[in-house]
Amino acid sequence: MDLQVNTDLFNRLQRLTQRTFLQRMVNEAGVIAVNFSKDRFRLKNWIDKTAEKWQARKRPNRGSLLLRTGRLKRSIRKIASGDYYVVVGTDVPYAQLHNEGGTVNKVAQVKAHTRKVVIRQRSVNRRGNATTRVIGSKIVNVRAHNRKMNLTMPKRQFLGESELLMRRIEMHINRELNKELQ
Numbered sequence: 001m002d003l004q005v006n007t008d009l010f011n012r013l014q015r016l017t018q019r020t021f022l023q024r025m026v027n028e029a030g031v032i033a034v035n036f037s038k039d040r041f042r043l044k045n046w047i048d049k050t051a052e053k054w055q056a057r058k059r060p061n062r063g064s065l066l067l068r069t070g071r072l073k074r075s076i077r078k079i080a081s082g083d084y085y086v087v088v089g090t091d092v093p094y095a096q097l098h099n100e101g102g103t104v105n106k107v108a109q110v111k112a113h114t115r116k117v118v119i120r121q122r123s124v125n126r127r128g129n130a131t132t133r134v135i136g137s138k139i140v141n142v143r144a145h146n147r148k149m150n151l152t153m154p155k156r157q158f159l160g161e162s163e164l165l166m167r168r169i170e171m172h173i174n175r176e177l178n179k180e181l182q
Contacts, residue, residue, distance in 0.1 A: 022083060025176060029169045030078040030086040036165045037088060040158040041066060041073045047164045055154040066098060066156060076159070089159065101155030112144040 040046060044054045044065050054065055066072055075090040097104065119135045 021180065025173055026081050026083070026086050027078075028172060028176075030081055030088060032169055032172060033086065033088045033165060034076055034078060036162070036168065037076045037158050038073055044156075046157040046160075046162070048162050049164075052157075054156040066158070072098065095159070097153050099155075099157050099159050101153050104149055104151040104153070106149050108147045108149055110142075110145050110147055113142050114139050115142055116140075 041064075046052045046054070057065060072090065072092050072095055075092045075095070076088065077090070078086060079089045080087040116137055117140050118137045120132045121135050122130060122132045124130050
């Protein structure tokens with residue numbers, strides 16, 4: 001019995017078993033995970049099986065959630081990777097509190113300093129419109145003191161395991177496998 005073997009298929013399978021394809025897939029999975037986490041800041045929600053919107057801030061006109069300087073969002077990156085895994089995270093110290101929520105009960109020591117106080121005068125015209133004007137300013141000394149901090153931070157998750165993220169990575173790997181096998 002004579003067996004006909006398609007050597008082209010075996011050559012393509014051999015290319016897939018090479019280490020470069022595996023490393024490329026791990027790196028691309030890391031990029032997908034980082035982009036997924038950064039999308040959470042833009043969409044202000046966490047998606048596992050269903051979308052969970054972040055709790056709104058108490059003062060709505062104070063800007064976007066978790067984005068004053070952008071440090072937390074910019075710090076999300078691929079921390080480590082191996083043959084079969086990739087770790088995405090951040091090195092910002094307050095990231096865990098924002099991601100998981102919680103309370104902070106600490107005392108902060110404020111050093112002595114000076115600050116400028118602006119003196120304003122308020123006047124109302126005949127039409128009832130109020131205007132303020134700056135009369136002057138003076139420098140005031142602030143003594144050293146302790147400030148008690150009691151913060152309750154709601155959970156606004158942007159990092160973690162997500163079923164949607166796993167599906168995206170799985171679909172991407174399947175697409176790349178099909179490209180390589182064609």
